[in-house]
Amino acid sequence: MAGSMLSIGECMVELMQAEGDMLRKGYAGDTFNTAYYARLFLPTDWSVDYFTAVGTDIVSSEMLAFIENTGIGTGHIRRIEGLMPGLYMIHLKEGERSFSYWRSASAAKLLAEDPERLRAAIEASDVVFFSGITLAILAANTVETLLTELRRARASGKRVVFDPNIRPRLWGEPARMRATLEAGARAANLVMPSFDDEAAHFGDESVEATIDRYRALGVEDVAVKDGARGVTLHFTGEERVHVPAVAAAVVDTTSAGDSFNGAFLARLAAGDSPAEAAAFAVRVAAAVIGHHGALIRRDKLVPDHIL
Numbered sequence: 001m002a003g004s005m006l007s008i009g010e011c012m013v014e015l016m017q018a019e020g021d022m023l024r025k026g027y028a029g030d031t032f033n034t035a036y037y038a039r040l041f042l043p044t045d046w047s048v049d050y051f052t053a054v055g056t057d058i059v060s061s062e063m064l065a066f067i068e069n070t071g072i073g074t075g076h077i078r079r080i081e082g083l084m085p086g087l088y089m090i091h092l093k094e095g096e097r098s099f100s101y102w103r104s105a106s107a108a109k110l111l112a113e114d115p116e117r118l119r120a121a122i123e124a125s126d127v128v129f130f131s132g133i134t135l136a137i138l139a140a141n142t143v144e145t146l147l148t149e150l151r152r153a154r155a156s157g158k159r160v161v162f163d164p165n166i167r168p169r170l171w172g173e174p175a176r177m178r179a180t181l182e183a184g185a186r187a188a189n190l191v192m193p194s195f196d197d198e199a200a201h202f203g204d205e206s207v208e209a210t211i212d213r214y215r216a217l218g219v220e221d222v223a224v225k226d227g228a229r230g231v232t233l234h235f236t237g238e239e240r241v242h243v244p245a246v247a248a249a250v251v252d253t254t255s256a257g258d259s260f261n262g263a264f265l266a267r268l269a270a271g272d273s274p275a276e277a278a279a280f281a282v283r284v285a286a287a288v289i290g291h292h293g294a295l296i297r298r299d300k301l302v303p304d305h306i307l
């Protein structure tokens, strides 16, 4: 059945060391990466849209053109005169990656400052995805604007999906971080956390404990990603089930979680059971981490792991 997915958050300009001082430009960000992988694997009668705010400058126009080129709609994206997208640089030293960010003044921080636009985008969608990074970058007084719209979406029967994607450096005060992430989870009916983050910041001793904690917040469905151990699913009305990862030749783990999210949501939308969708998504994630970069072309993924 046809449908539409909306992903809400920040896409940044990525500068990666190429040769010597040469830099290669790309575009990435957790919620955009998830939209990208959802688009790769959703049926063609589904649409995918990205929701953010960008500037009216050349960089913003190039980013929108890039997003459109991946088959993702940009019609709901707000453009704000005088602002620009955030930017990050990947440093490579002896195979180890580190990151520098210029995002404190990015346009995306204002994405929830136009509630009517936000509501229209959400109302046009069947599945709505957002993350802890989406919440972390927002001006504090607009977190509630976003969550109000997401709660409304959940109440009206849409699938509202939250990946806590915990980045303590974006948050400052840990107590506010935990409280806001919990509020994000309560606005969702499917939460897709990564166990190592949850253990580090919420003290969970096991994947089971992470599931139980989100269920106690009132979340119906939980999918806990656990790196090379795979994923554990608790979907209302179904048995709790563990789906093992598939062996991967790890080149670059960037986007493991995002590609899992996108592929999983695509297959759920297409009518797979959660266990079937996860069995597909662990293969996609394993193929993605076999390549450099966040956004891997479909033809590079398909032959090895997916068909």
Ligand code: ADP
Residues within 6 Å of the ligand: 194, 195, 225, 226, 227, 228, 229, 230, 231, 244, 245, 246, 247, 248, 250, 253, 255, 256, 257, 258, 260, 281, 282, 283, 285, 286, 289
């Ligand atoms: P995140 O990138 O959000 O931290 P994880 O590291 O938990 O997410 O990885 C997400 C998914 O990617 C896992 O559930 C698993 O399917 C796959 N994955 C991650 N690391 C490996 C690995 N070393 N080998 C095989 N699969 C992996």
